[in-house]
Amino acid sequence: MTESTNGRPRERHRGAVTLRRDSIPPSTADQKLLDSQNREEWKTKDAWRALRILSEFVEGFDTLADLPPAVSVFGSARSAPDSFECELAESLGAALAEHGYAVITGGGPGVMEAANRGATEAGGLSVGLGIELPFEQGLNRWVDVGIDFRYFFVRKTMFLKYAQAFVVLPGGFGTLDELFEAITLVQTKKVTRFPVILMGTEYWGGLLDWIKTRMLDDGKISAADLDLIQVTDDVAEAVRIIMDADQSHGEE
Numbered sequence: 001m002t003e004s005t006n007g008r009p010r011e012r013h014r015g016a017v018t019l020r021r022d023s024i025p026p027s028t029a030d031q032k033l034l035d036s037q038n039r040e041e042w043k044t045k046d047a048w049r050a051l052r053i054l055s056e057f058v059e060g061f062d063t064l065a066d067l068p069p070a071v072s073v074f075g076s077a078r079s080a081p082d083s084f085e086c087e088l089a090e091s092l093g094a095a096l097a098e099h100g101y102a103v104i105t106g107g108g109p110g111v112m113e114a115a116n117r118g119a120t121e122a123g124g125l126s127v128g129l130g131i132e133l134p135f136e137q138g139l140n141r142w143v144d145v146g147i148d149f150r151y152f153f154v155r156k157t158m159f160l161k162y163a164q165a166f167v168v169l170p171g172g173f174g175t176l177d178e179l180f181e182a183i184t185l186v187q188t189k190k191v192t193r194f195p196v197i198l199m200g201t202e203y204w205g206g207l208l209d210w211i212k213t214r215m216l217d218d219g220k221i222s223a224a225d226l227d228l229i230q231v232t233d234d235v236a237e238a239v240r241i242i243m244d245a246d247q248s249h250g251e252e
């Protein structure tokens, strides 16, 4: 298939390079790096890959160093625009922009697009950190500053380094991965204690119950760890939590 469903040619971004139609390779840079089948490539290619990885860090650091205070918003790539979580994400993006925060998302569809839209329409700075995927992808139209990453782990560093807080809306595996990475970094004190806010109390209820009963009761986390996650459906409260934490950091 050379044309996408919207009539534009299929496209893949690799750093500064745009690939279209039959020039799109079947695999991604992440797949090649992590593939354990082609052991011969470990000797011949991985050292060069390290330079590419380094250049991705340089591009990310260079582009994002001038961001104002920002909040990373995570959530499903699959949610419909009229879903509860997209409507919440759009209001959140707008409220964050109105309080001077840039909004950082994965730059994709669903919740990411809604948060970027809210921020842009409210006159704020909307950032998208896209990722090369084996299927068609592109930054959503509401992103003002966008970077396309080849490597998930480089991109994750940017979400964490440039954010004052993390807000997590309903999502699937990708969202859970981002949520648990953020909490783990706060729990192990690898990042200073930033708010990690879950929005969508009904959606997250089952997971939170399991964490409070099974994980805690089994001694896999401590009671204090429960305080690392805050839960609300109220956009104003989420913004207040972020601003309070920001203020108390400033006073330290």
Ligand SMILES: C/C(=C\CNc1ncnc2c1ncn2[C@@H]1O[C@H](COP(=O)(O)O)[C@@H](O)[C@H]1O)CO
Pocket: 073, 074, 075, 076, 077, 078, 105, 106, 107, 108, 109, 112, 130, 131, 133, 137, 170, 171, 172, 173, 174, 175, 176, 178
């Ligand atoms: C699945 C579809 C598109 C995927 N496109 C993505 N673009 C950017 N970022 C993505 C994408 N998919 C996942 N992510 C990251 O993970 C989180 C969402 O994953 P989930 O499994 O949907 O919860 C999100 O925060 C991104 O950072 C089809 O249109």
